[in-house]
Amino acid sequence: MRIGEIITALEEWAPPALQESYDNSGLIVGNSDWETQGVLVALDCLESVVDEAIEKKVQFIVAHHPIVFSGLKRFNGHTYIERVIMKAIKHNIAIYAIHTNLDNVLWGVNAKIMSLLGVTDHKVLSPMPDALYKFQVYVPVMNRDALAAAVFAAGGGKVSAYEECSFTTSGKGTFKPTEGTNPVVGDIGVREEVEEVKLEFIVPNFAKSAVEHAARKAHPYEEMAFEWINTANKATDYGAGAYGELPQPISFEAFLKQVKTTFSTTIKYTKPTSENVRTVAVCGGSGSFLLGAAKAVKADVFLTADYKYHQFFDADGSLAILDVGHFESEQFTIGLIAEFIEKKFPKFAVLTTEVNTNPIQYY
Ligand SMILES: [Zn+2]
Structure with missing residues (x-):
């Protein structure tokens, strides 16, 4: 191959x-x-x-x-x-x-760790900022479906597990072609009015150029009218770390045992701060930069690797840090x-x- x-x-x-x-x-x-x-x-x-x-x-x-x-x-x-x-x-x-x-997708490194811990419904711990954009494009009614299909195929219109998401508003577009243009509709020097729709799609940052390119190819006009808008939406699919709840709360000691068996490792950890472990935050590899995010979701434990001596103090009574080793966490x-x-x-x-x-x- x-x-x-x-x-x-x-x-x-x-x-x-x-x-x-x-x-x-x-x-x-x-x-x-x-x-x-x-x-x-x-x-x-x-x-x-x-x-x-x-x-x-x-x-x-x-x-x-x-x-x-x-x-x-x-x-x-x-x-x-x-x-x-x-x-x-x-x-x-x-x-x-x-x-x-692969660390930064919901279905990546941390999804595997979560499934081994028995967490079935995990979320991204630190959603990526500026990851989601809105693409608005104006197109004649008759070209609407072809343009939407092109945007979907290029990776636009995905919201979590939903695909082909879009929103349409009807309106009228006006334009006056000037000398040197080659309009598909209308004549040089005459203001034209066309029944158009505004199509809106959510597009992840990494798919922006592919979507814009695909839309241009599918658009009938010489000049495509469009806007990119940076949304403040949380990127639920993209970002570092993961967190979720165990199916049943278990004692800290039972959790330690489970982790030790699953990862075949020696665990370095700080004292538990809650009687039972329910909410688990994880980051395969060096994850100390996510401690604040783990605290923010009120995790009982934060399982990661590469912790240094002084960093362990940062647990500070909010949660227990478990360092299971870099290789072990990513094996x-x-x-x-x-x-x-x-x-x-x-x-x-x-x-x-x-x-x-x-x-x-x-x-
Ligand atoms: Zn690594």
């Missing part, structure tokens, strides 16, 4: 535009025209993972963490990053990273990505790495 086909599916699922500014998600090594016999999914693309791809005759590695975050100046193999890149290129192995863009992301690709391409070989890439050992 062509690598590009898998990338297209991954990017519909977790649009790269949703990645954080420091991130480097996307195709890091290779070309989307390359062919591959299968895909190998890992959390980190280390040299041992590239070796595994060579051994298993797979030319495409999809990893959660990008192997390259910032610019490389030399390729002489002195660092593990250079060695990974050199080996991958030498063996025609493409490397793709799906990182904070199920491998399965999440693999299951997605398998579902999209059922006849395609999807492998998950057998290499444990966690650099941290416990004694």
Whole structure:
């Protein structure tokens, strides 16, 4: 299969535009025209993972963490990053990273953690600001359906689990074509009046250019009248972290036990502040920046990783922080990505790495 086909599916699922500014998600090594016999999914693309791809005759590695975050100046193999890149290129192995863009969708990294904790109805903990726009466009009545279909196909009109959402108002449009124009309706120098509709759609930030382009193609006029309005609506589908309620409140100790078993890890935690655990906030990976959001939703516990000593004090009697380890908190992301690709391409070989890439050992 062509690598590009898998990338297209991954990017519909977790649009790269949703990645954080420091991130480097996307195709890091290779070309989307390359062919591959299968895909190998890992959390980190280390040299041992590239070796595994060579051994298993797979030319495409999809990893959660990008192997390259910032610019490389030399390729002489002195660092593990250079060695990974050199080996991958030498063996025609493409490397793709799906990182904070998969953290920032409701159905991503944190959804997997929530389902393992038994939370069935979770929400985004920190909805992305400026993520939702309104697209208003004016179109002759007869072109309304074609234009709406084009906007829907380009990713507009999605509100949570509802698709093809729009609003129509009828009215009259006026315009006077001047010298040099080529109007579809009306004559040069004469004011024209046309029965038009105003169509309105909610569009996520990352789909704005695709929607505008599609609308222009479907619009009959030489000049399309339209507006983009930045809404203050909360982006329920996009943002960092997740929170939700356990089906039944359980004691803090029972919750600790459940987490320990599920994540097979050693937990660092602060004292419980409520007798039972009901509301759970989570963030796979380094999530300390979300503590305020976890407090705001009145979470009993905040499960994440990469907490430093002084940061634990910030729990400050509001909730209990549980640090389960970075690798451990994200280990199920491998399965999440693999299951997605398998579902999209059922006849395609999807492998998950057998290499444990966690650099941290416990004694
Ligand atoms: Zn991570």
